[in-house]
Amino acid sequence: MFSVPLLFGQDAIEGSSAALVTFGLYSLAVFVIAWLSHKVLLKRKFMSEYFLGSRNLGLIAFTLTFGATSASAGSFAGFPALIYTHGWVLAIWISGYTVAVIVAMGLFGKRINQIARKTGAITVPDMLRERFQSPAVSMLATLMIVTTVSVYLIPQFKIASLILVQLLEGNIVLVSSAAMMDSLTKDIGLLASVESEYFVCLLFFAVLVIAYTTFGGFRAVVWTDVMQGIVMFFGVLIMLVLALWQVGGLNKATEKMALMIPPKIGQAVFVIEEPAAEDLRISDNAWFTLPDENSDHVRLFRANKTALIAEGTTESKAVAIVEIITPEEIEDILASFPAGKPKPLLNVPVDFRLYKDKVDVTAEDAEESNELTSYAYGAGKRNTYISPPGPDLTDGAGFLPMIAGMSFFLFFALNGPGQPATMVRLMAFDKSKTVRGGIAMLSIYFAMIYFPLVIIFCCARVLIPGADANADRIMPLMSFHLSQTAGVPWLAGFLVAAPFAAAMSTVDSFMLMISSSIVRDVYQKSIKPNATQREVKWLSYGCMLVIGTIVTVLSINPPNVIQHVVVFASGGLAAVFTVPTILAMYWRRFNTPGMLCGMLGGLAPFTVLYSIKWINDLYEVPLIKDYSVSLFGFHPMFWGFIGSGVVAYLVTMNTDPPPEKLVSKFFDAEEIEAEN
Amino acid sequence: MNTTKPDNPKLAAPDPVWKNGLREMWIILGVCAVTLAVVTSVSYGLGLPAETGELQLIMGMPRWVVLGVLVPWIAATIFAVWFGLCYMTDDDLGSELEEESLVGEEGHDV
Structure with missing residues (x-):
């Protein structure tokens, strides 16, 4: 044991009343939007309005809801944490975003919208069911969405709660609530080891997001996404200016990073x-x-x-x-x-x-x-933060060797189209001119957010040293540091609203998606086809509450590095949906067995590769002790793409072709009336 | 809905959204492949090895970041703007099915 000869007090990074007021105004705006959306909802048909905003999204709403939903807590907390931990190499890691928008919107944006219109589909499983006339396809898609998307929500809840903890640090309401929570939970096994401040903030976030999503539905989600998209854009730009100013210029920051030893x-x-x-x-x-x-x-x-x-x-x-x-x-x-x-x-x-x-x-x-x-790679070395593969605590090959760099490029470039939340938005725009403008607008928007984030959090390594062991909180730390050093503490409320908005916009969209899958694809299509709108409405509200509660419980003890969870969940969705959905949009011969086996063919390699990793982590199997989740350096999503593509092709070619009338409905200019 | 019954279904005119979308998809995948090749070859070609490399900065960033990521990113964004606004076709996506056919009982609207 060491006695402490010299102890420095806490940093000046803590919440302030001014920041809290700014943040409070932001939260209030979210509720106002939900209330206005509810007013619109009352005047329209429940299902298509609540889950799809009546399919009339214009350019601004479509672009910003697409962007805000894509940019999750992973983008605004997990990604900054990785930049902070590994340095400039994250520019390669995120470079798939150079083409992510054109791929996500352009690959089948118009086709999926057209098919959804033709079939009246409101959800992705709904659309797939009609495309193949197969309840089995719909049920499998629903199962995938409900399980995987629930996992995706956990890191969003975690980062939003961490932001609140930072924002409210030292606040009398939080301190007294935490003390009360401590006394209530000290004998409950699951909660005894949880930081009470975190738990209180988690509950607050859960109530906020469940309430406004349930109340306002898809339109509330889209309108808040628009506001959140604007907040994220200006939040990043202001942070960029402040970071460069406070660090003394990017030259100075990079030169200091070059000197750093992990x-x-x-x-x-x-x-x-x-x-x-x-x-x-x-x-x-x-x-x-x-x-x-x-x-x-x-x-x-x-x-x-x-x-x-x-x-x-x-x-x-x-x-x-x-x-x-x-x-x-x-x-x-x-x-x-x-x-x-x-x-x-x-x-x-x-x-x-x-x-x-x-x-x-x-x-x-x-x-x-x-x-x-x-560090396993980079210990004792300088220059590691400014060169690939970047330092790594556990991997002796470094954070991002070349094959891993290619793998992550493909990951971010190609995983967009396979995300059900992306597909739902593609089903909701009003005309093809909107998706064309959206590609242009969102490409610029993402370029102005993601690359600046690399610069900002490289500066954070210099401005806020020594936060490596809990780097997921670097975003709120940096927000407070920049605004307090600049002498404008209220600005912190606005800056932390950006990652909070990113988490919130993802949570609301995904909760709505899970709820719609259960209500529309399970209850209304399979259990009670003649359900009244009132039944559907209350079931939707109930689902939202149950999902929110389950995810809140799962977020009480969240994983340490949230970006890994984000990559796992979005990779899993992409492995299952991307290739089969592309084939469903463009291949006339593609049939129901091909679709089902294609989805499972994507799921299987993804699950196997992750399972080996988990088994290895739990039991330390000597034969695979150096196994990383990426086979030959490529992420499991990549192997999922290959698996689903090969299986879908082979199964389709060895089974009966789909009915010509069904094919004609989706692939011919004028539908035929074929006998089969 | 207006329907026809051609003698050979395969001769039916293809859906223009499908035809245009297919062409646009191949172009997008091609651009994706080219960008991947440029980003990884330039970034790793100029960025490695860390120990021996002399620090070369452009606008405060390592040279490999500017040439391997930032320049391709700007080029890809310009391409995306051109593709979206000038190249991609404006197709008629059809009209919406009425919700009445999707929801059972009437008269219970909220």
Whole structure:
């Protein structure tokens, strides 16, 4: 155990009342929009209005809802976390977005809209059922959507809650609610280990998003998406300007990144001598130091999660920490604190124990050690943050070797068309001129969001060092840092609204999609075809509530790196839907067995490759101990594409062709009346 | 709906949305392949190896980022604008089926 000779107090990164007001206004606007949408809903037919906005989206609404739904918490929190952790190589990782819009909208935008109109389809399974005249296709599609999309929602809930935690940090309402929650949940196994602030914010977000989505339906989702799309656009641009200004120019930032040596990661348990008279908290932004046994320098650490020493106890749980390794960085950080005036972390003396293991290992299982974990690729090296493949904590080949770079290009370029939320929007625009304009407008929009994000969060490495062990919160941290340093704290409310909007716009769209799949494709089509609109309406509301509740429960203990979950879920949807849907749109000979087997043919390799990884993670099988989820460097989605394409072709060619009348309906200018 | 019964169904005029969409799809996939080749070859060609490379910046960014990602991104965006506004055909997507045929009982509207 080490006694703490020098402790620096918490950073100035914390919520402010001004930011809270700005953010409150934003949330209020969301509710106003939901209320207005509900007014429109009352005047129109429930199903097509609630789930598809009556298929009359114009250019602005279509483009921004498409963009806002595509840009999830992954884009605005997971992606920044990866940039922060791995550096400039993320420019290659995201480069598939160069063509993502033209692929997502242009590949079959007009065709899917046309087929949905011809069949009156409201959901994707609905459209597939009519295209093949097969309930089995619809049911399989529904099953895929409900399961996979539910997983996709978890990281959205997590990041929105983390943003709220940051925004409300120190706020009396949050502190007292958290204390009350602590006392209510301390004996409940699932909740006992959850940070109460996070849990309170999770509940708030869940109520907010479930309420307005349920109340307003698709139109509320689209209108809020438009507002959220605008917020995201200006939020990113303002962050870009502030980041470049505060870092002293991009040249300076990149030169500093070139000098950086990847940090070490581990955990620490904070200990006091006497049992605490009250709950003691050590902030998740606190710095502390230790003399280096091998030199005259000090070792510099940063806590990445809040450490709580509960009343009556003497030590905290293990919390993630980062040790800064680059000498120049250590010098800069120490110089940024008032010289000779270190602020103690607590009013009582504090000791700590270091653990080598990375995050998510309990102190009981972790290895106590003076040395923390080094990066598998990049340890001790400079220049790794400015060159491919980029540093990596666990993979000795680096974060993004060339094949992985190609794989992720294909991933982002091609996964758009396979997302049911994308397809629903393509079914909802009013005329082909809208999708043409949308391709142009959204291509510019994405270029002005995604590439600047790489620049902003490369600057974040310089401005906010030592947040590597909990990098998912870098977006809110950066928002607060930039606005407070610029002297405009209210701006933080607007800046954090951008990632919050991204999470919210994805959650509302996806919840609506799950609900519509269940209500339309299961209940109305298979259980009770003559259901009244009133029944359908209340079932839709109920579904929304149940889905929201389930996802909230699943988000109580979310995975650590949200971008991995986002990639898993969107990759799974793309593996199942992309190739079969393209074939359904363009291949006359494609039939029901081909569609069913094509979807399963995409699912199988995707599931197998991920399952091997999970088994390996759980049981550490020696034969596959170095297995990564990407076979030969290519993401499972890629193998899903190949699997679904090959299986769909072979099955189709070896089974009966579809009825000519059905084919003619979708592929001929004038429908024939064939006998078969 | 107006229907016809040609002697040979295969001779029926193809749906223009299908025909145009198919042509546009091949162009999009071609552009996708070209962009992939340019991005990966230029980025990894200029970006590696990290240890020996001298730091070369353009507008504050590593040279490989500008030439391997930013320039292709700008080019692809210009292409997408041209493709959407000038090349893609404006097709009639047809009219909407009425919801009455999709929902059972009448008279229970909200």
